[in-house]
Amino acid sequence: MFKEKENPLSYQETYPCPVCRCGDLSNIALMDAFGCDVCRHIFTIHPERQLLKMADREPSITWRWNGQNWKGEHIGNLEISWVYWLAALLLILLPPTLIGLSAFLFPPISGGFSAWFPIFWTVIAFLSHLFLVLWLIAEAYQFPVFLYLRNRWQQLRS
Ligand SMILES: [Zn+2]
Structure with missing residues (x-):
């Protein structure tokens, strides 16, 4: 699975917010969601695919957790010729x-x-x-x- 130095996504950890880049994402009590303490956005995570999805924006934005930081899922598969x-x-x-x-x-x-x-x-x-x-x-x-x-x-x- 994951190497020891990498830490996979889990509901118990806090993560840097990929939107405002200064807040912390932490699990909202009794919910399968994460909230940022600065910009107040709500996210859902998919631990099996290491994905973070912005829940309160349409179309939603997705990031992948690589063990250290977030990488925009939407950027990786877009090539502008x-x-x-x-x-x-x-x-x-x-x-x-x-x-x-x-x-x-x-x-x-x-x-x-x-x-x-x-x-x-x-x-x-x-x-x-x-x-x-x-x-x-x-x-x-x-x-x-x-x-x-x-x-x-x-x-x-x-
Ligand atoms: Zn934030």
Whole structure:
């Protein structure tokens, strides 16, 4: 079964929380569930497969216990091919380049608002497409961005 230095998942132990990365997971009394003492999320464990499943999120996220720490189950079986990276890069760079190029080739005649608007629009185009791609990556890897940010925010305030 398990080597001596590894400690398999069990209901008697406490484990670091994979969501907020600062709390401890411990067994909730009289339940087959684990709770984090910081972010208050509820997890279920499957000792026979060494899996931890987030019970209060849909779709749920699963981690595997390797004896020392958690490994995201969803990350291991996802390979993003270079075609997607190229498409993502084009999606980020192409629109602001087109907007910036047109503003450069056909500069606005008068000053004031219309002079800085193309630059402003180029920056907005770049940031919005960058956000779109980052959001897609976070979704693909099922990284709980908002949970993570909210927990970070709560830590900063307390
Ligand atoms: Zn936590």
